[in-house]
Amino acid sequence: MIARLISTIRLGFKSLMLHKLRSGLAMLGIMIGVTAVIWLVAMGEGVSYQAQQQIKDLGATNVIVRSMKPSSGSATGSSFIIEYGLTRDDYQRILEGVPSIRRAVPMREIKGDARAGSRESEIQLLGVTPDYRDMNHLIVERGRFLSDRDVIGEENVCVLAAGAATNLFAHENPVGRKIEIQFNGKSDVYKVVGQTADRTPSAAIGGSLAGRDFNTDVYIPLTTLRLRIGDQVITSRSGSREGEIVQLSQITVTVGEVEEVEEAAGIIEILLEKYHPLGDYAVVVPSELLRQAEMLRMMFNVLLILIAGISLLVGGIGIMNIMLATVTERTREIGIRRALGATQEDVIIQFLAETIVLSAAGGMIGVVFGFGCIPVTYLAQTGLERWLPEVWSTLPTTIRDLQPRIAIWSIIASFLISVGVGVLFGLYPARRAAMMDPIEALRHE
Amino acid sequence: MRMAAEFENLEKHYHLGDVVVKALRGVTAAFPEGDFVALMGSSGSGKSTLLNLLGALDRPTHGRYILGGYDVSTLSDRQLSQVRNQLIGFIFQSYNLIAQYTVLENIQVPLQYRPGRPPISSRDRNRCLDLAEQVGLSDRLDHRPYQLSGGQQQRVAIARALLNDPEIILADEPTGNLDSKTGAEIMQILGKLNREGRTIIMVTHEPDIAEQAKRQIYMRDGMIAGEGIFPG
Known part of the structure; x- marks a missing residue:
């Protein structure tokens, strides 16, 4: 079973390597989507972590009464x-x-x-x-x-x-x-x-x-x-x-x-x-603020997931487009395989494996670039501070002190979603390939 | 004599819009083991349709097709795939090799679809190497189809067709894309295989190719119009 899985994936990889540029471009959409998710979530987590630290500094067991x-x-x-x-x-x-x-x-x-x-x-x-x-x-x-x-x-x-x-x-x-x-x-x-x-x-x-x-x-x-x-x-x-x-x-x-x-x-x-x-006074409860900040963070994350979903959807459509072209181009190959004993399932698995390899590879590269968030933010901050101090000084402290925090869940989720996108958007082209009449496919020029 | 393949009253109808085209109108024939038959006929005579049915690529509208003792006419798509994998060896006019695969990998393709899909063992590999040697391609194992001549490609296809030790070999205009010298070489290989006991059914429209088979079946208008035995 595992041997078959590996050989299927290897075959898929081999076919993709035939068109390196095309496969690379198809992957790009997923890659950018995954990178964007990780970056945005890391930034958001960084900001909310800052806010939470600040609120915690006010003391969770404190009630602050202020003159207004x-x-x-x-x-x-x-x-x-x-x-x-x-x-x-x-x-x-x-x-x-x-x-x-x-x-x-x-x-x-x-x-x-x-x-x-x-x-x-x-x-x-x-x-x-x-x-x-x-x-x-x-x-x-x-x-x-x-x-x-x-x-x-x-x-x-x-x-x-x-x-x-x-x-x-x-x-x-x-x-x-x-x-x-x-x-x-x-x-x-x-x-x-x-x-x-x-x-x-x-x-x-x-x-x-x-x-x-x-x-x-x-x-x-x-x-x-x-x-x-x-x-x-x-x-x-x-x-x-x-x-x-x-x-x-x-x-x-x-x-x-x-x-x-x-x-x-x-x-x-x-x-x-x-x-x-x-x-003319206000009663502030830091623990309440903390709850509000937590709510805000969750809303922010939901928004990010939405954006991520859209970008991965776009990436998935890109992959589907490429796979449909590939299926048409390889009609003859499908016919040959069918004549030599491939069942419809075999054909589905073959093409699905290719889409999943494509999207998972895109996802993996996206994750790698996602980790770039921390050094890139650091470089941007120090660069701005050094070369454009006027601009730097006008930035709010939230941005100046921002330290992105890469969330493990964002890595796992975006990677899984990219694989899911591969399955979802690969299914139609793969089915189309499998449903071809072998006689017609063999005759295809 | 044991029959490799036989069919009884085969009919195949196609629907083109509202019109029903009867491509085969009741064909009955039997191919004993070790037979070498040339199927002849003009285009539209039904010989391609018959070949598709023989190759388990399609199911007849009516009639029975027995291949190696199994009734193939009523099988599901999945079962037909298995029949093609286990009982039939295909040789096509345009070779039909997989472009991105090497010679050795092309010979191995049917192994990918064996029942149960077991992984390719070293014994399988050795069998592929033997077959490559039989068709004289031992020194070309790592070549890809575009690096080979037409004759060499057809020999890869023959090796691939032999891999599963098929009940029948179906050759669709095997020399159609080759010059006469290379065509003759391919026919020599087929003749040798037949002498070794293989059953070969070959579609061709070239009389001098058909001559090299043991007998000829002529088709016209979806029926068998005549049969001849060479020489004679």
Whole structure:
């Protein structure tokens, strides 16, 4: 049985080698289809892996509550100063009201500028508690992170994120140095006590589309921020002055188990609803985001399979076309074989074997080219970065950091589909060959 | 005397649109083992149709065809294929070799379709080599048909026809595409095979070729018009 299979395949291969160019062109369709499937799936998997990592960084057992600026006109307060968002009372309410709570980390963030000597840099000023480090898995590269004593003592100390440190101190050690941060027309000096390691951006939360970049963060004790800057921050942007009063930008609530996340989120909603009729906050559940991302990925894959199906269909039609021509061309050979004892089945098997060899070979070459996805993407990325830095810098980080992940299922599926296409599209020409009248076939010129 | 092939009252009708063409209208003949018959007749006389029936390439509309003791007239397509493979050796006017195969591979083709489709053994291979030697092609085994002369190609076809040790050899104008010298060589081989006991039925329209057979059957209008025995 196996010997017969091998000899049939060998015969098919032999016939195909008679017309190398023709066979090659027929294979091309399948090859491109398979390569395209593997590439697209690998890209998609790469992107979704990135997104999932980012969401996982937010913590699966976390519920993130963020202050949201209400749409203009609905805020309370005077015309150019709006007051919104989470309050320290909300923090207390959450601490007391959520039974499964392990930890709640309050945080206030403001965009601003920092200066060190002659260097100035745009920063993200974060008032935090020592828990913030644990919660975000920050790695302290130099010095230390903020301590409880810093918070209690309302000390003028700060920890720089890697990017901020580089911007302000180039590659010197920032620990022990001083930086100056100005808000509301008043400037304060902070002593740098530590610097954190580089951190990848996280997924977008709280409705904003852009991922959050942590590299320009400057961390100071939450209490210090309140003392030195206060809840009200006035910024002047392009001539007009804007102000906002926000007590806390975010409260990150950690519960014990992933299963408790939903319930905790529900309780928080109920606790806050009463005090925030304007809905100036958002409750984000990273595990929910993860589910959504997973859904998105599945939809994307279905779409890809559809596209792949179409391209393989086109490839299959190409093969069928070639096989029909081959059958006509080899009518005489079919007649000879029939006269010498080949049954209709033998003829079907012979031609089917040829189509399957053709499509499977196309599929295999396609798989080989499919593996080219990773080096080609890498070359394209480094090439762009090197030769076209202007273009490179305008690309979103998703593309710049994209690492294609070849999915095993895409290889197996596309290869099997290509063989299936061979069977499907080979059947008609093979049947046509088998149904020929041997007498007519022998007489064919 | 044992009959290699015999048929009784064979009829073959074709449908061309609404018209029924009666290509054979009741042919009865018997071919004893070791016979060498030349089938003659003008085109349209029914000799090609008869040859197709003899070759189990087609089934008669009426009548019986017994080949090597088996009634072939009512077999299925699959069974007919087996009959062709096991009981019949074909030699065609235009040789009908498979272009992409070598001489040896062409001789082996019937082995691909043996009942049960066993793989080709070294014994099979040796038999093919012997046959190639019998027809004088031992030094051409790796050649492809286009590298051979017409006579050499026909000899490959003869070797192929002998492979399954057939009940009858059917030769359809075996010298039709050959010059007289090469044709004579082929006829010599056929004559030798017949002397060795093979039954040969040959279609030809050349009287000097037909002469070399033991007897001649003349066909006209789908019937046997006459029979002659040479010399005589």
